[in-house]
Amino acid sequence: xxxxxxxAVLLLCAWSSVQASDKIPISAVPRxxxxxxxxxxxxxxxxxxxxxxxxxYRKIYNCTYFRNIxxxxxxxxxxxxxxxxxxxxxxxxxxxxxRKTVVAxxxxxxxxKIKLDAxxxxxxxxxxxxxxxxxxxxxxxxxxxxxxxxxxxxxxxLLIFFMAAG
Numbered sequence: 001x002x003x004x005x006x007x008a009v010l011l012l013c014a015w016s017s018v019q020a021s022d023k024i025p026i027s028a029v030p031r032x033x034x035x036x037x038x039x040x041x042x043x044x045x046x047x048x049x050x051x052x053x054x055x056x057y058r059k060i061y062n063c064t065y066f067r068n069i070x071x072x073x074x075x076x077x078x079x080x081x082x083x084x085x086x087x088x089x090x091x092x093x094x095x096x097x098x099r100k101t102v103v104a105x106x107x108x109x110x111x112x113k114i115k116l117d118a119x120x121x122x123x124x125x126x127x128x129x130x131x132x133x134x135x136x137x138x139x140x141x142x143x144x145x146x147x148x149x150x151x152x153x154x155x156x157x158l159l160i161f162f163m164a165a166g
Contacts, residue, residue: 022050022051022052023048023050024050024051025049026046026048028049029046030061030078032078032079033078035080036076036080036082037074039080040074040116041065041067041072041074041085041116043068044066044067045066046064046065047064047065047066047071049062049063049064050062050063057081058078059077059078060075060083061075062074063075067093068093070089070093071087072086072087072088072116073085081121082121083118084118085117085118085123086115086117088113088115088116089116089125090114091111091114094125097145097147098125098144098145101141101143101147101148102114102125102127102143105149106127106130107131107132108132109129109130109132109134109139110130110135111127111128111129112129112130112138114126114128115127119142123144123145124144124150125142125143126140126142127139127140127142127143129141131154136156137154137155138154138155138156140152140154140155
C-alpha cells in the first residue's frame with residue numbers, strides 16, 4: 001500500500017493542475033461572451049470564469065456571477081450562445097412582461113420559487129406558485145422573457161392536470 005502513495009500524490013497534483021488550468025482571469029473572457037452575460041443577466045458581475053473544451057463548440061465558458069443578492073451561473077459558447085443558466089430570483093427581479101404574466105396566471109397567489117433557466121438555447125423563467133388563495137392548488141409555469149407561456153401545469157395533491165399553453 002505504501003508503494004502506491006507517491007503515485008497517488010503525483011496523480012492528485014496532476015489532477016489539481018488540470019482543474020486549475022481551466023480557470024481564467026475575468027479580463028480574459030471575450031467581449032461577445034461578456035455581452036451575452038449582460039443580455040441574459042443584466043447587471044451581473046462576474047466572479048469566476050472557467051473554460052472547458054467541447055467537440056461541438058470548441059470552447060465553453062462556465063461563468064459564475066453575482067447580481068443583486070443572487071448568485072448565478074451561466075454556460076456560453078464562444079460566440080455567446082446560451083447553453084445553460086441557473087439563478088433563483090424573486091418577483092421584483094424578473095422583467096415586467098414576466099411579472100405581469102405571473103400575477104395574471106396565479107391570480108395573485110403566493111410564489112414559491114422563480115428560477116432563471118435555459119430551454120433550447122433561450123432563457124426562460126420557471127415559476128412555482130399557489131393558485132389564488134388556495135394552498136392546495138399549485139401552478140407551474142415556464143415563461144419567456146416576453147411574457148409568453150411555454151408550459152403550464154396545475155396540480156392538486158397527487159393529481160396533475162395539464163392545460164394547453166395559451
